[in-house]
Amino acid sequence: xxxxxxxxxxxxxxxGEKVFLECVQDMDHENMFWYRQDPGLGLRLIYFSxxxxxxxxxxxxxxxxxxxxxxxxxSLILESASTNQTSMYLCASRRGGTGELFFGEGSRLTxx
Amino acid sequence: xxKVVQSPLSLVVxxxxxxxxxxxYEVTNFRSLLWYKQEKKAPTFLFMLTSSxxxxxxxxxxxILDKKELFSILNITATQTGDSAVYLCAGPMxxxxxxxxGKGTRLHILP
Numbered sequence: 001x002x003x004x005x006x007x008x009x010x011x012x013x014x015x016g017e018k019v020f021l022e023c024v025q026d027m028d029h030e031n032m033f034w035y036r037q038d039p040g041l042g043l044r045l046i047y048f049s050x051x052x053x054x055x056x057x058x059x060x061x062x063x064x065x066x067x068x069x070x071x072x073x074x075s076l077i078l079e080s081a082s083t084n085q086t087s088m089y090l091c092a093s094r095r096g097g098t099g100e101l102f103f104g105e106g107s108r109l110t111x112x
Numbered sequence: 113x114x115k116v117v118q119s120p121l122s123l124v125v126x127x128x129x130x131x132x133x134x135x136x137y138e139v140t141n142f143r144s145l146l147w148y149k150q151e152k153k154a155p156t157f158l159f160m161l162t163s164s165x166x167x168x169x170x171x172x173x174x175x176i177l178d179k180k181e182l183f184s185i186l187n188i189t190a191t192q193t194g195d196s197a198v199y200l201c202a203g204p205m206x207x208x209x210x211x212x213x214g215k216g217t218r219l220h221i222l223p
Contacts, residue, residue: 031209033211035213040215042214042215042216043202043213043216044213045210045211045212048209048210048211050209056210059212090154090155096209099144099160100160101146101148102157103155105153105154
């Protein structure tokens with residue numbers, strides 16, 4: 001079975017802190033994605049990566065950056081966390097050119 | 113701008129009813145459309161649709177795509193309380209496979 005693992009299920013950070021959210025997949029997938037999910041707004045795409053070291057902005061990249069140095073790992077970075085970044089963050093992966101996304105369990109971030 | 117629009121945003125029905133969930137899209141280079149079910153955790157995959165007019169079916173759930181009119185529907189027959197969830201529609205919108213989701217339909221089934 002495909003497994004997508006997000007390193008932290010729950011995080012509490014303070015405004016201005018740097019935050020790293022890690023995502024690892026074990027199926028050699030080319031594509032990886034970071035979404036945030038908020039009530040009433042659905043899943044919104046922050047960044048995606050279609051291969052190692054490649055990244056593209058999604059619909060809401062402001063305040064975020066990403067890193068994909070190895071194929072299996074896609075990191076989301078909040079350089080200076082703000083309260084409006086309190087949210088559920090979902091990582092997903094899929095084989096390039098195919099449809100199904102495989103999701104991690106999510107990381108619930110609270111910024112105080 | 114590519115987008116996916118789902119309707120209704122919320123729906124409450126009684127157990128045993130049949131429901132139809134809608135997904136319309138505007139894309140520059142359509143490739144496929146995806147349906148997911150989300151309960152308390154991460155979304156789980158239901159269907160992928162690439163060809164117009166071909167119904168995908170899994171038990172009481174079915175889905176069909178109309179590429180000419182740019183929409184898809186998800187049908188659930190003989191609903192059960194376990195069908196209560198948020199149903200999400202999404203699509204790879206261009207050659208870079210940027211997958212965009214709609215806001216989802218929150219379905220609640222009353223016993």
